[in-house]
Amino acid sequence: MDKFSYLLPANAAGFKDRYVTKVTECISHYSTGIRGEIGLIGLPFSKSSISHSQAGEAPNTIRDCLSNITTYSGEWKMDFKDKMIVDFGNVAIHPINTEESLSRIYTSIKEIIDSKSCERYIMLGGDHGVSFPSIRAFQEKFGTIGVLQWDAHHDVRNLKDGGRTNGTPFRSLLEGRFVNGEHLVQIGIRDFSNSQEYHGYTKEKGITVYNMADVEQEGIVPLVKQEVERLSKEVDFIYLSVDMDVVDQAFAPGCPAIGPGGVTSRELLGSVAEAAKHKKVKALDIVEIDPSRDFRDMTSRLAAHVMLRFMYIK
Amino acid sequence: MDKFSYLLPANAAGFKDRYVTKVTECISHYSTGIRGEIGLIGLPFSKSSISHSQAGEAPNTIRDCLSNITTYSGEWKMDFKDKMIVDFGNVAIHPINTEESLSRIYTSIKEIIDSKSCERYIMLGGDHGVSFPSIRAFQEKFGTIGVLQWDAHHDVRNLKDGGRTNGTPFRSLLEGRFVNGEHLVQIGIRDFSNSQEYHGYTKEKGITVYNMADVEQEGIVPLVKQEVERLSKEVDFIYLSVDMDVVDQAFAPGCPAIGPGGVTSRELLGSVAEAAKHKKVKALDIVEIDPSRDFRDMTSRLAAHVMLRFMYIK
Amino acid sequence: MDKFSYLLPANAAGFKDRYVTKVTECISHYSTGIRGEIGLIGLPFSKSSISHSQAGEAPNTIRDCLSNITTYSGEWKMDFKDKMIVDFGNVAIHPINTEESLSRIYTSIKEIIDSKSCERYIMLGGDHGVSFPSIRAFQEKFGTIGVLQWDAHHDVRNLKDGGRTNGTPFRSLLEGRFVNGEHLVQIGIRDFSNSQEYHGYTKEKGITVYNMADVEQEGIVPLVKQEVERLSKEVDFIYLSVDMDVVDQAFAPGCPAIGPGGVTSRELLGSVAEAAKHKKVKALDIVEIDPSRDFRDMTSRLAAHVMLRFMYIK
Amino acid sequence: MDKFSYLLPANAAGFKDRYVTKVTECISHYSTGIRGEIGLIGLPFSKSSISHSQAGEAPNTIRDCLSNITTYSGEWKMDFKDKMIVDFGNVAIHPINTEESLSRIYTSIKEIIDSKSCERYIMLGGDHGVSFPSIRAFQEKFGTIGVLQWDAHHDVRNLKDGGRTNGTPFRSLLEGRFVNGEHLVQIGIRDFSNSQEYHGYTKEKGITVYNMADVEQEGIVPLVKQEVERLSKEVDFIYLSVDMDVVDQAFAPGCPAIGPGGVTSRELLGSVAEAAKHKKVKALDIVEIDPSRDFRDMTSRLAAHVMLRFMYIK
């Protein structure tokens, strides 16, 4: 708007320091022919949640948090301002038909992969129900898939008692043979948050489960390192699925299913950064943040930092 | 618990004045053979809402508000403590299948009517989507039905753009011929909250529409009186459907779609009380309260008083 | 994004009903050559506030509220969906230099007028300090200016005790001879919210003052009608300045200086609509909303409806 | 602090306009020999509340609100800045012994009257339990006492079911013969908020009761005028007791027992101002505000304006 001396677009930041680059400045909306390192897709879907959830608002809230974060790591002495992020926008969710919505997510992710416009992918949920169509799409495009799931819960509920809710994504993936039990690793599973039957199911299917006692004893970073190495030999592609309720309620007060005794922010950030180092790790979803219940978007801020630890690697 | 001197059940009120009767003391849970004047049914369904809504929490919140309200009217010098209310509980909602949920509401209301255990019915929503199966059930049991709808919106959206959402119940009732356009009266319709096309649809179908200018000029009580009298000659049964967003946001801050310029609390209470006087008025639903967004349950408190104006009549 | 079946831009509404037009759909960002009926400018400036205020966030919050409001008036049976609104964005505010910020507002409004791209103008504050540069700019472009000010306060504080704060805009306009006292009308002035000295100043300058007792006795609509008619004979251009704290705290809980005993939402909407009818009324500012202290954006929603009553006229 | 150029006491207002007087500037803490027109006493007592209440915090919150209110009435063209208010501080409440606390209130008010340092008295509660010792003290000092009680509730509960709670002050006053039933007027009593038995008790004792239907039909101001005139012929002293829950929840959201259908802010302010005109009206209490549940101190702000309507008379 060159004829106006001082006007800025309505949603622009009011203040710009010429020597600071915010992550939002590295984001471009998708257009034909664009290419970037990271693809960003919003999955504003939370109607499959068993309890009420406005997790569907998280993709935009997390994006907003990126406007307060810079591209520079002083610890690594590296600036990532040249790493372009392509924002594909959000998948249009059907108001009431959840199967239709899951199908749209699946189709959209396949179309995005087909566009070959980026190398790594970040999916912002939404509730954990989005991981079923998302992981399925990646599996069908890239071959055998390994999944690291940060979560307080197994998420392998039966489908009879309520259909494909946010408690079922990994059941759906296993039953549909999109993921092999040996290739699923669950980290941060919490006591008194799951049932004996579903714990038995994970054993039966060969899922690797690390509960909070394991995390405390072995350390989350070495444990993740070891599992990424193992998986990398067995699969073509590694997908990280971060259910934010793996984090203790003091550090992530905006999850629908908050509780005490989870991992700290640092344990989450450090372990995602560790996993992200491996070149087969190419996709990340972050789910189960309900901004309407958060305090000062603390949980979305943490999620934005999880994105950075995945995107920006040494 | 006669062996204990001071123990009360966990959810009992801590203090009881022997000379005061609270409405909750007049409520009995349904059991075979029970009979009361009023039947109370919770419809905790809000997954059909276009925007996120926790209106599904309202039935229990409104019930809780009844514990602060007494049975005595000083204005009429009448005590209603002998009017028994039968609480049928809440319809179990399916976590993700909205058609299934609507069907369960429909079936449950028919079963309740069949139980012949009460004379008048109060349905606590939920979002406005519950009125379709509810009114349909009453129509099929009682014959030609007239509906007075307090609402800022017409709620006759097309079904193609999102299915049976909370914006469509009266469309569904009219298209299914459960209600005749001439027997539907909309009160409190607000400017800049509807569209030309849907306004045209109400004209085409013969719906009687009173917007806020009409309410201000004619007065809501005389207007309701006149329409109840007209309907009573044409129908077998009159159903009141109160979408709380007909009320101005200052008086009902907990509706999902709040806005300025609506009716006041007194206009709502006075007009419901006027309608309730007629013996053909036998059912009431109250919808579109999201307790998670309310301030001190003000909107649910108002809804509880709406219940009283319907239940307790001279 | 034609190669993707379901993707929407990140900030797009998730649901679209083909038969409903929202006001936001009628807004275009300014580009050279564009022409529309209404020009919209954000003035996110609140550093001149005597007490802490985040009124600078209101322009974007009010814009967001327009996405919930349709273009159709059922009372007038008119659809305004063809009335284009040109959004010029927000004036860039200097982080600490308030004189510089006031100067940028002044310059920007003159540049916008010079662009000749619209017929009427809406300025969204910010605190009331923005009205000084805004009204001055209009005066210099259009000639003698009349101002209708809805306000609980005179806003004619002396400049010695704190400079050009949000308590001084009309003092600055009068002292600078940009507005003549006879052409300034203050409506809704409240008891125990002003001082004897400033009341004396309004008398001395010939300002017409209607306090709340006047509003209650004469009615706000007839009073506005009479003053618009009077002014229209004496001035070239009429500017409406709406300080939202003219409204009672129950209806506008988000103003920095809330209090009881003000006008109702209906009195505000009705009186702005009355003023807007006159063809010399061509500019409106809305100021003193602090979204960080509001409840569910109630005050910004009311402001959005004030915009509509100004924009959409019979 | 003359050696420092810019230092202000820690709790001083940061900004002072030399031409504006705030009510707080007219308040002096009590010291021997001081004389003022109004005496102000805080009664931070809410342990007698049946339900949990932090009404004990209201005296200080209401005082804080006075710092935003000026001494000038534009409607009357009168400045009250020379009317001195003597602040006696707050009565020290016993942490657990409510009888001791009531006794301290009673003693303190008698001591304050004995100090002969002011002409009219304002007591800031606390819950309604404070009115028993307060009115009793005035009765014993000034003779036959008439009471105008603005209240949604009769507050004449039996003493057996819980002792002297906040539901009993007028029972205690009547039973103790400190007030004669004919000299008690209750205004704004609300339906479904009282019981038949207590309504009967008011009849039996000769209390004059105006419920909300009376207020709506007769108008609150004429009704108060008529009762003050009647009482003034029968009593030596008139005491106003304002339970803020007489106000509708939209205008007074911070009362412990909020509900819809009460008086508006204007009805309250206008009727207190009407009563205050009479020279026998010499004491006012304001009770039942719980600042911890209010929104932006709206209810305390309204209370501060009630104080002004009592203090500042033509």
Place this chain on the structure above:
Amino acid sequence: MDKFSYLLPANAAGFKDRYVTKVTECISHYSTGIRGEIGLIGLPFSKSSISHSQAGEAPNTIRDCLSNITTYSGEWKMDFKDKMIVDFGNVAIHPINTEESLSRIYTSIKEIIDSKSCERYIMLGGDHGVSFPSIRAFQEKFGTIGVLQWDAHHDVRNLKDGGRTNGTPFRSLLEGRFVNGEHLVQIGIRDFSNSQEYHGYTKEKGITVYNMADVEQEGIVPLVKQEVERLSKEVDFIYLSVDMDVVDQAFAPGCPAIGPGGVTSRELLGSVAEAAKHKKVKALDIVEIDPSRDFRDMTSRLAAHVMLRFMYIK
């Protein structure tokens, strides 16, 4: 309700997974002849709090939190769904008479012990004032009693300055010789939260005090282990009293007296679990949670997990 296909009781959970058992499903209300492992008693008493407190609401809030917690420990591979909990309800508290309330608590706990219907006891406060009558009752029934108190404060205030407030329970127990100083262990005492005199009193009485520096240096689990072992040799019965303000404000934001520098959630859960292992540990109280000031019931959720660590032992 077999004649209805889909109706659930009003407060039932909306969704049931057949393979998951929630703790609430293991709770039965007391009835004659019932026997269970754990007895649960609510002590909704907070009128003895020095500062305002709604800790009286905590028993029901903590119970509600149990509906989100399952009976299965994956770390121990044990399901506790067969461990029955008998809920005795809440002690009826007198509205104003605190001595009467303390007496009712004392009597109720003795009556519950006499019912011989359970083996271990959980008391949910309330403020810390409840521990005096509770511990006294257990002492009189079971003999010499040892107490482990998790607390930031000594709670041995003098009784002259305010009677038996929530700052005095252990003073009352020591002075009444219900507990011997050598048998009281205080863990987590915080700097700048107590006074020299009361610290001296603990020394004089032989109380064992571990402050936060001790906790940091020795580790809370070994320290608790050692003290339980010591006490077990000297007493007949060990009682755990958990004042939640021992926890850092980040992890327990809902205590009336929050502050920084306390124990973490894990330190609390781990140390209670350690103590619970010993067979002489048979009673637990959890006090000082004010749900009205908490964020998303985080503190009550933590308290519910404390219950589990006490109830469910290897």
Place this chain on the structure above:
Amino acid sequence: MDKFSYLLPANAAGFKDRYVTKVTECISHYSTGIRGEIGLIGLPFSKSSISHSQAGEAPNTIRDCLSNITTYSGEWKMDFKDKMIVDFGNVAIHPINTEESLSRIYTSIKEIIDSKSCERYIMLGGDHGVSFPSIRAFQEKFGTIGVLQWDAHHDVRNLKDGGRTNGTPFRSLLEGRFVNGEHLVQIGIRDFSNSQEYHGYTKEKGITVYNMADVEQEGIVPLVKQEVERLSKEVDFIYLSVDMDVVDQAFAPGCPAIGPGGVTSRELLGSVAEAAKHKKVKALDIVEIDPSRDFRDMTSRLAAHVMLRFMYIK
């Protein structure tokens, strides 16, 4: 007020235990001739903040928190009740002129130093902009100055893009040669919160920077100890500047620029206590708390404890 038996000043605490001394009881307002150990000055300035901030309210909020904190350390077995604190009040801030406000802060601190009434100084901000005039004043009075800065950010922004904002204090100090780069130590600098250019600037100027990785590896206490020792040999006076956003958002939720991955409360308290031991450490500022966005004043409570660790030394 000896003629009244129970009256307390309006803002006095309601309850006093004769054996407990609160920190507020050790504070005296400045008067000529007074002498104390600690001087306390409020700098309620936040208009230089780049984003909206009400940090100007923090000085009074932090003071209020001192009323809940006692003077006794059980860990050191020392009572500090005889250490007098002189409260100089708050610097009067100009409503709009930030240069004037900075100048008033500078002048006030010099005047306070000149009063020679205390030995150590605590400045309560305000935003970080206050540290420029504050440190400058101390440098000019005491000679070469060393600064330990706890902060997530370098705060060395350029002055061209917005003037002396809260992002620039250390730039201003370095450019003005009030502090030498070698004498500035930054602790807790966080990744993705700064830019490459400003990191480069710190290197160029010789600033010692410890980022969060350093804190985690070396431990914050040893690191602070080492730097205080180094500085003490090179400077005359050591000033501690604590920007509370160095703390993780879970422990300090009320900072304007919150984020995950910062230091814990204990790390902050322990490291300030370590620094405070050295006799050259004589001044402390605490900045960047916005009480309007905090939860239960948690961040101000933590700040009050930081004050104690600085004031009360072994």
